[in-house]
Amino acid sequence: GTSYAASFRVWRGDAGGGDLQDYTVEAIDGEVVLDVLHRLQATQTPDLAVRWNCKAGKCGSCSAEVNGRPRLLCMTRMSVFERDETITVTPIRTFPVIRDLVTDVSFNYEKARQIPSFTPPPGLAPGEYRMQQIDVQRSQEFRKCIECFLCQNVCHVVRDHEENKEAFAGPRYFIRIAELEMHPLDVADRRSSAQDEDGLGLCNITKCCTEVCPENIHITDNAIIPMKERVADRRYDPIVWLGNKLFRR
Ligand code: SF4
Ligand code: F3S
Ligand code: FES
Numbered sequence: 001g002t003s004y005a006a007s008f009r010v011w012r013g014d015a016g017g018g019d020l021q022d023y024t025v026e027a028i029d030g031e032v033v034l035d036v037l038h039r040l041q042a043t044q045t046p047d048l049a050v051r052w053n054c055k056a057g058k059c060g061s062c063s064a065e066v067n068g069r070p071r072l073l074c075m076t077r078m079s080v081f082e083r084d085e086t087i088t089v090t091p092i093r094t095f096p097v098i099r100d101l102v103t104d105v106s107f108n109y110e111k112a113r114q115i116p117s118f119t120p121p122p123g124l125a126p127g128e129y130r131m132q133q134i135d136v137q138r139s140q141e142f143r144k145c146i147e148c149f150l151c152q153n154v155c156h157v158v159r160d161h162e163e164n165k166e167a168f169a170g171p172r173y174f175i176r177i178a179e180l181e182m183h184p185l186d187v188a189d190r191r192s193s194a195q196d197e198d199g200l201g202l203c204n205i206t207k208c209c210t211e212v213c214p215e216n217i218h219i220t221d222n223a224i225i226p227m228k229e230r231v232a233d234r235r236y237d238p239i240v241w242l243g244n245k246l247f248r249r
Contacts, residue, residue: 001029006036006078007086010048014099020088027078033087034062034073037101049100057214060148064101065090070150070212073101092153108149111169114197115176119188135184141222142179144215145172151209151219157202168199171209171219178223181230191231200227 006027009020025040034052041048053059055074062073067081067088081087095103120129151171158164169177177198181190194200207220217223 003028004083006083008036008040009086009088010037010040010100011090012045012048012100013097015097018097018100020090022086029079031078032074033066033071033076033078033089036078036087037073037089049098049102051102058146060146063092063148063150063153065092065153070154072148072150072214075214092149094153094155094159095149105149105152107165108147108152108170108172111173111198112176114169115173115180116188116190116193118180118183118186120185121187124185129185131184135182138182139179141217142175144217145175146215147172148214150212150214154208154212155203156206156208157199164199164202168202169197171203171224173198174200174203174227175217175219175223178227181227191227194227195231200224200231203228 003026005024008023008025010023012018012021023040023044025036025044027036027039032055034050034055037048037050041050050062050064050073052062052074054061057072057075060072064071064073066073066076068090070092073089078087089101091097091101091103095105095107098104149172153159155171157168158170174194177190177194177200180186180188181194203224205220205224210217210219210221213219
């Protein structure tokens with residue numbers, strides 16, 4: 001393909017601070033932003049830190065912000081920008097920077113550990129699990145998550161509010177909780193914990209999470225709103241609730 005000189009502005013630095021630096025890098029038609037960053041690394045800045053793995057939109061490693069928008073670097077085509085436009089690449093903002101474009105996303109792994117795992121009814125052994133196809137299909141959407149954490153990064157509840165992080169699991173974990181809550185064989189009470197421990201009530205349905213999800217998971221409509229409805233549905237009644245779980249609504 002034909003090549004041209006692309007203008008890049010890349011955040012360089014570490015936990016102690018940093019700034020935006022300007023580079024002119026060769027770009028070839030058909031490339032993605034990650035290709036050009038790799039060329040920058042190969043030709044001018046061998047120490048540029050950028051995390052990536054699959055280059056196919058499947059590993060969720062290359063999350064960053066391009067012109068201020070949360071994006072996967074490997075799925076952002078150079079052709080969406082004008083050739084004379086300066087492309088600004090910064091690390092995702094909600095998590096602490098390690099170096100350059102690489103952030104520490106361990107917040108998300110801590111939240112993952114706090115969610116009680118799949119809890120089948122007592123006495124039901126693996127191998128005896130039976131569920132209907134419709135229930136399998138419902139959870140399929142949530143299982144497409146590649147853990148890029150772009151939804152966690154963009155949500156305003158934590159993006160500019162470090163103080164909310166303790167009390168808020170975030171949209172990626174609301175889909176995990178919804179998946180388990182909608183699982184016909186899961187008997188754990190996910191509603192009280194979603195509200196009291198995972199901060200579901202802090203979400204005011206801005207839907208920014210859904211807009212940035214590279215897997216097009218309908219985080220807000222299919223997970224968060226149904227969970228909020230279940231929490232508000234009726235006062236906690238263990239018999240009605242267990243009956244609903246076992247015999248389906
Ligand atoms: Fe990424 Fe979507 Fe999963 Fe959030 S729900 S971590 S945006 S794939
Ligand atoms: Fe945040 Fe998504 Fe709710 S962006 S406020 S979790 S709808
Ligand atoms: Fe795997 Fe971009 S490198 S999603």
